[in-house]
Structure formats: C-alpha cells, structure tokens
Amino acid sequence: MRDQLEDALNNQQFGYGQAQHINQVELPKRFYKDVDVARTNDGFVVTLDGKQTRTPGRKLPIVVPAQSIAQAMAAEWAAQEKYIDPTTMPMVRLINSAVESGEENAPAFRAEIGKFAGNDLLLYRADAPQELVDDQELHWDGALVTLARHFDVAFQPTIGIIHQPQPASTLTKLDTALEGQGLLSLTALVSITGITGSGLLAIALLHQLLDAEQVWTAAHVDEDHQIRLWGEDEEAMTRRAKRRVEFDTAVSVVDALRA
Structure with missing residues (x-):
C-alpha cells in the first residue's frame, strides 16, 4: 500500500512529481537575487x-497560513545556487502539490487516509520469526491501544495478509478524527500515510498521540528487521534518507497548522 500512495503523490505533475523529471530536463537557472517572506x-x-x-x-499564487511554513519555503529558495533543483526543495514541492490539487480534492485526500487506516500496516502481523513478532508487538500494540482508548474504538489485527475488515464504527x-483539517494539512497527512504505509500512524501523529520518532520507528519495524538480518543496502538507505526528509517536512506542516 505504501508504494501505491507514494506513486499517486509522485504522479502529481507540479508537486512531488515535478522532481521525478529533473534528470530528463535541464534544471532552470536561478533567476532571482532576493528571497523574503511577507504577510x-x-x-x-x-x-x-x-x-x-x-x-x-x-x-496559482501561493499563500500559506503559518509563518514557519513560509520561512521554510523561503530557506529552500534561498539555498538554490546556480540552478534550481526541486529535489532539494521538499517544502516547496509539498505546498505546490497541495495548491495545484485544489480544495476540491481535500475530501479525496481525507478518504485516502481513512482507506489506509481500515487496512493498515499495524493490523497485519507476522507469525514468524519470533524477533519480528516481538518487535511488531512492541511498537504496534501500544499505538493501537493508544488510538483505541483515545477514540473509543476497537481494532481487529490479524496474522498474515488476508484482508480483515475493521468495525464500521471504528x-x-x-474519519471523524480528520474533521476540520484543511487542504494543506490533509496533503501533509497523505504524504505521511504514503511514507509510513499507515493511516493510523498519521492520525496518531495529528492528534499528538505519538511523536514523529515513534511514528517513524513503528513504520520501519519490518524494514529494520531485514536490515538486522541482511545488513544495510546503500541504495535502500539512500532512499530511506530521502523519505525521512519528506516525512520531516510533512510533519512540520502538520505541527505548524495545528499550532
């Protein structure tokens, strides 16, 4: 599921997807001298x-409700040297993606997060090896219990990959937990959902039930287990580092808009 949602984000031509084409076209030269933030x-x-x-x-003109978001965008513009490289501008790309999507897509983003939450990473468990089972229980059970208590819901985890429907009331x-979130926040939450493979972790982060490090660790339990077994793959670790930058950017947007 993580790959499917990341692909959906990457295919947004003028948001995240813009960065996918930089190896096919010449990067534009920096055409400006001064960068500033205005209210x-x-x-x-x-x-x-x-x-x-x-x-x-x-x-479309870009206006954001939080000064910290504008400052982060300005810092990315200011950091460009001779050429403008979109891969070094995660905040600009995230906000561009949201603005280009338009408010009319906010309900679809909300629904996508809910769809992941109903078929979530945290709900499908391994039955072996025991070390992985223990790690999943350590990082996932606590998250589920915290969510269940906070929202007064019940979850039905399962072993294996066969679909296990969750209670309709849950x-x-x-879905109600996402009420009141605007386009920018939902875009950031969709990004977090895609990166982690978990709508539940995105919702927990939004409501400050888990912090960013807890979410990141929970999202990578399976991957970290494979690393312990087979060691680190340089290419995979590079991809992970890039995901972490995108994750931290999205988290900062959620935090700024919550404040």
Whole structure:
C-alpha cells in the first residue's frame, strides 16, 4: 500500500512529481537575487525579488497560513545556487502539490487516509520469526491501544495478509478524527500515510498521540528487521534518507497548522 500512495503523490505533475523529471530536463537557472517572506491579509507569502511565488503548473499564487511554513519555503529558495533543483526543495514541492490539487480534492485526500487506516500496516502481523513478532508487538500494540482508548474504538489485527475488515464504527470515528483539517494539512497527512504505509500512524501523529520518532520507528519495524538480518543496502538507505526528509517536512506542516 505504501508504494501505491507514494506513486499517486509522485504522479502529481507540479508537486512531488515535478522532481521525478529533473534528470530528463535541464534544471532552470536561478533567476532571482532576493528571497523574503511577507504577510498579507490572507496569510504569508514568499517573494523572489519582490514578486510572490506561484505554482509551476497552473501559476496559482501561493499563500500559506503559518509563518514557519513560509520561512521554510523561503530557506529552500534561498539555498538554490546556480540552478534550481526541486529535489532539494521538499517544502516547496509539498505546498505546490497541495495548491495545484485544489480544495476540491481535500475530501479525496481525507478518504485516502481513512482507506489506509481500515487496512493498515499495524493490523497485519507476522507469525514468524519470533524477533519480528516481538518487535511488531512492541511498537504496534501500544499505538493501537493508544488510538483505541483515545477514540473509543476497537481494532481487529490479524496474522498474515488476508484482508480483515475493521468495525464500521471504528472507521467512522477515525474519519471523524480528520474533521476540520484543511487542504494543506490533509496533503501533509497523505504524504505521511504514503511514507509510513499507515493511516493510523498519521492520525496518531495529528492528534499528538505519538511523536514523529515513534511514528517513524513503528513504520520501519519490518524494514529494520531485514536490515538486522541482511545488513544495510546503500541504495535502500539512500532512499530511506530521502523519505525521512519528506516525512520531516510533512510533519512540520502538520505541527505548524495545528499550532
């Protein structure tokens, strides 16, 4: 499931997907000197030589509600040297992706998180080896108990990969847990869901039931087990490091909008 949602995000042409094409086209040269953050009646904007930034696709003006998000975007623009490299601008890409998607897609993002939560990573367990079983219980059982108590829901974990439906009341309450989240927050939560393979972990993070490190560790129980067995693969670790940057960026958006 993680791969499916990451693919969906990567295929957004002017958000995350924009970075997928940098090896096929020449990077644009830096065309600006000064980068700044300005406050407007609607929120905060990043300016390049005094001009407000826009999305690269539909040329939509970018306004964010939190100053910290605008400052992070501005830092990425300022860090560009001779050329503009989208792969080094995770915050800009995340916000571009949200703005390009449009408010009309917010319900679909919310539904996608709920869909993952109903068929979640944390609910499908290994029956062997015992070390992996123990690690899953250590990091996943506590998360499920915390969510169950907070939202007054019940989960039905299963061993193996055969689909195990979750109670309808649980799915309804988890969907309600996403009420009030706007497009930017939902875009960040979809990113977290895709990276971790878990809608439940994204919801737990949103409601501060787990912190970012707990979520990251829980999401990588299986992968860490494989590393202990077979050692680190350099290419895989590079991909993981890139995912961590995207994860931290999305978490910072959720935190900023919660504040």
